[in-house]
Amino acid sequence: xxxxxxxxxxxxxxxxxxxxxxxxxxxxxxxxxxxxxxxxxxxxxxxxxxxxxxxxxxxxxxxxxxxxxxxxxxxxxxxxxxxxxxxxxxxxxxxxxxxxxxxxxxxxxxxxxxxxxxxxxxxxxxxxxxxxxxxxxxxxxxxxxxxxxxxxxxxxxxxxxxxxxxxxxxxxxxxxxxxxxxxxxxxxxxxxxxxxxxxxxxxxxxxxxxxxxxxxxxxxxxxxxxxxxxxxxxxxxxxxxxxxxxxxxxxxxxxxxxxxxxxxxxxxxxxxxxxxxxxxxxxxxxxxxxxxxxxxxxxxxxxxxxxxxxxxxxxxxxxxx
Amino acid sequence: xxxxxxxxxxxxxxxxxxxxxxxxxxxxxxxxxxxxxxxxxxxxxxxxxxxxxxxxxxxxxxxxxxxxxxxxxxxxxxxxxxxxxxxxxxxxxxxxxxxxxxxxxxxxxxxxxxxxxxxxxxxxxxxxxxxxxxxxxxxxxxxxxxxxxxxxxxxxxxxxxxxxxxxxxxxxxxxxxxxxxxxxxxxxxxxxxxxxxxxxxxxxxxxxxxxxxxxxxxxxxxxxxxxxxxxxxxxxxxxxxxxxxxxxxxxxxxxxxxxxxxxxxxxxxxxxxxxxxxxxxxxxxxxxxxx
Numbered sequence: 001x002x003x004x005x006x007x008x009x010x011x012x013x014x015x016x017x018x019x020x021x022x023x024x025x026x027x028x029x030x031x032x033x034x035x036x037x038x039x040x041x042x043x044x045x046x047x048x049x050x051x052x053x054x055x056x057x058x059x060x061x062x063x064x065x066x067x068x069x070x071x072x073x074x075x076x077x078x079x080x081x082x083x084x085x086x087x088x089x090x091x092x093x094x095x096x097x098x099x100x101x102x103x104x105x106x107x108x109x110x111x112x113x114x115x116x117x118x119x120x121x122x123x124x125x126x127x128x129x130x131x132x133x134x135x136x137x138x139x140x141x142x143x144x145x146x147x148x149x150x151x152x153x154x155x156x157x158x159x160x161x162x163x164x165x166x167x168x169x170x171x172x173x174x175x176x177x178x179x180x181x182x183x184x185x186x187x188x189x190x191x192x193x194x195x196x197x198x199x200x201x202x203x204x205x206x207x208x209x210x211x212x213x214x215x216x217x218x219x220x221x222x223x224x225x226x227x228x229x230x231x232x233x234x235x236x237x238x239x240x241x242x243x244x245x246x247x248x249x250x251x252x253x254x255x256x257x258x259x260x261x262x263x264x265x266x267x268x269x270x271x272x273x274x275x276x277x278x279x280x281x282x283x284x285x286x287x288x289x290x291x292x293x294x295x296x297x298x299x300x301x302x303x304x305x306x307x308x309x310x311x312x313x314x315x316x317x318x319x320x321x
Numbered sequence: 322x323x324x325x326x327x328x329x330x331x332x333x334x335x336x337x338x339x340x341x342x343x344x345x346x347x348x349x350x351x352x353x354x355x356x357x358x359x360x361x362x363x364x365x366x367x368x369x370x371x372x373x374x375x376x377x378x379x380x381x382x383x384x385x386x387x388x389x390x391x392x393x394x395x396x397x398x399x400x401x402x403x404x405x406x407x408x409x410x411x412x413x414x415x416x417x418x419x420x421x422x423x424x425x426x427x428x429x430x431x432x433x434x435x436x437x438x439x440x441x442x443x444x445x446x447x448x449x450x451x452x453x454x455x456x457x458x459x460x461x462x463x464x465x466x467x468x469x470x471x472x473x474x475x476x477x478x479x480x481x482x483x484x485x486x487x488x489x490x491x492x493x494x495x496x497x498x499x500x501x502x503x504x505x506x507x508x509x510x511x512x513x514x515x516x517x518x519x520x521x522x523x524x525x526x527x528x529x530x531x532x533x534x535x536x537x538x539x540x541x542x543x544x545x546x547x548x549x550x551x552x553x554x555x556x557x558x559x560x561x562x563x564x565x566x567x568x569x570x571x572x573x574x575x576x577x578x579x580x581x582x583x584x585x586x587x588x589x590x591x592x593x594x595x596x597x598x599x600x601x602x603x604x605x606x607x608x609x610x611x612x
Contacts, residue, residue, distance in 0.1 A: 036429035037441055039422040040485065044448055047482035048456075055459040068462065118349055126350050133357035139594040140361055141543040143562040144587045148360045151367065151576050159363060159380050198357065255454040258545040262566045276454045283458040284550070296455040307450050314446050 058293040065287040073290075080294040089270075090278070090295070094302070097254065097274040100189075104253040107193045109246060112200025117230070119205045131205075134198035142195070146262045149191050153177040181271025184264050188272055191259055196252070200245050207241040208234065244313060250306045255299070275299045361587075368392065368581040375577050391577035395585060398571055398578070400557070400564070408542060408561040411473050415480035416537040420530060422481075423488035428518065430489070431496040432504075449486035457550045464551050471555035479547050484537035491536070495529030496522070535593045542590060561586050 059080055061073040084090050115134070119127050140148075153160050155176040164172035177183045211234065219229040235242070257276045260266065266273035266281055273281065276299060283292025367375055368391050369384040395401065429435070430442060460479065461470075469475035499522055507517035545562040552558045564571070565586055572578045 030435070033429040033433045033435035033438070036425040036433075040426040040445075040489065041441075043422065043482055043485060044444065047478055048448055048451055051456045051459040051463060054463060055456065058459065058462065063462075068465065115353055118346065118353065121346055122350055123343075126347060130350050130354050130357075133354045135594060136361055136591075137357040139587075139591050141562070141587055141590050143543065143545055143565050144364070144583045145360070147565060147568060147579060147583045148364045151580060152360060152363065154576070157376055157380070157576070162378075162380055194356070194360070251450075251452075255452055257454045257457075261549070262545070279455070280457055280550075283461075289458055289462060292458045296458055300452050300455050303452055307452070311446055311450060314449075 055293045055296055058290055059297050061290055063290040063293070068287070068289060076290075080290045081298075084291055084294050084298065093273055093275055093278045100185075100256075100274050101250060101253045103189055104192050104196070105246060105249045107189070108196045108200050108249050108253075109242070111193065111197045112204055112245070115197060115201035116204035116208055117234075119201065120208050131202065134202060137194065138198040138202075140195065142258050143262065145191060145195055146259050149187060150178075150263065153187055178264065179268060181268055184268060185272050188260055188263060191263075192253060192256060196249060200249065203245055204238065204241060207238045211237045243309075247306050247309050247313070251303060251310065254303055254306070275302070364580045364583055364587075367576060368584045370577060372575075372577055391575075391581035392585070394572070394575065394578040395582040398582075400559070401582075403557055404559055404561050404564045407473060407558060411477050411480060411560060412538055412541040414477045415484060415541045416534050418477070418481045419485040419488045419537055420534050423485055423492050423533075424530070426489050427492035427496050431493050432501065432518075445486050445489050448482075449490065451483075451486075453483055454546060457546060460547065461550050469551075471552055471558055473552075473558050475551050476548060476560070479551070480541040480544060483544070484540050487540075488533050488537060491533045492526075492529060495526055495533070498529075499525045532597055535597055539590055539593055 058073070060075060060077060061067070062076045062079075063073045067073040115130075119130060122130065152158055155161065155174050158177075160177075161172050161175055164175075175183075177187055215233045215237070216229055219233050224232060254274075255276050256274070257280070260272055260274060260277050261280070264272045266277040275295065279292045279295035279299060281292075282295060283289045366382070366384050369387040369389075370381070371386050371388045371390065374381055374386065426441075426445075430438060464470045464472075464475050503521050503525075504514075504517040507521045508514060512520065543562060544560075545566065548560045548563045549566070552560070552563065565582055568579045568582065572582075
């Protein structure tokens, strides 16, 4: 119920009523629905199914710059997958991608929950102010945000270095954040978390306002503290919402491309190369489209668990189709 | 007081203790507010600061000598008008296409009974989850094969398809909220089915169409990965996100101009967010917008 309430901008979708039937026009009328969905089906066939098929086919072919220009790719079976899976670099990237996703999602969920709990407790005006701030963050386009973060962390005149020096960390004078793998990774995490917390916090806040006050009263009478009433009342009540946000964030963080590509292109020294970046680099910079396609397919396979989970949720939420 | 305003935590706490007890909470709120607003504030302030103030060892946090010079630099930088027009053209055509196509599909799904309806809805849901980032490579190869590389039309088609599934799902929801009896009444009064839809349902659907298309607008306007992959040689066909990402080639180390350009890019999105307001949360959960 909670998910349906806070996650759907739409009312429950009911079965369409039986068509107003006019027996004479029945035959013609039967074609209409198919004509109406035809553009959608065609679009999906050419712009979604075909690229997916093409990607899969390419991952089983030898497809380099030559084949891109002249055509005539040859079938090589699982050779590309063997090359990719035998490369220790691939497994480093997979591990890094899992770390990247894990760190981001944990931070987003913890901070999002804390902000949501804080919003509930705030007075009306302060809450409105904080919520407006969160929406502003949210509205910031990814590209604008990446540009801003590059300016914030600029080595010479960046405001972050100035603040750190002011606070007594003198080693940060003219520190170049984007020259080191660790600090670049940290800034990217900061950027993604900064942009994603508003969604988690506002959605959870929406859920929190639906929990009846009586439950908290009962918990308090039974002697529950703040942590216990969160663990025994809030969390169980919002479990579906937590699951939903977590799975969405897992998908979004796992396939994050723009932020990483714009800030570091996966560098320095590959320290921020995650799977989507890795696939793109192999294909576009090395012109090994076959290996890139294989990595892309593997990426989708790894993501599949989260995707299927979400699909099931969408179906449940829809109820009857 | 608190209990009244929040509808929660009905603790009978004496007033004096309450105020001091709330201090850490309000400090945390102020901190959250500062962290969420500061980067955007810093962008705007930098855009209005004269170059001397930007390149100073102690940054000033207020625009004491506001100037429009950086906006001038950004607007007059080569190609700015073209990229702005490209972005607008691609975004608007993609959103309009997906709105029309989705409206047809939503009507078929919401108002008609036919074989394959469930399968179609399933397909739309799957398409909504499509991992587009994994399709950059085949899209590039397909665009190259079909001579669509470096063309805005290819980008438009891709954005049309990325926004379409969400548009169908949302429009179907809005359509379901409009009682079918209204259409039936119009048909009893002598309208054809198409007329009944156009004269009765369509006007009621207008707010739904607006907010759905605004979500599509944000998605397409902000998109970077495909714009970066499909537009390579023809620099005149670039869109704003790609141009903005290459600011160091355009402006060098002119952070004032970069932040001005960034602000100009963000402006339409901000306006859209203001129009949508509280519908944003629900739309995002439905999988509408996210980089």
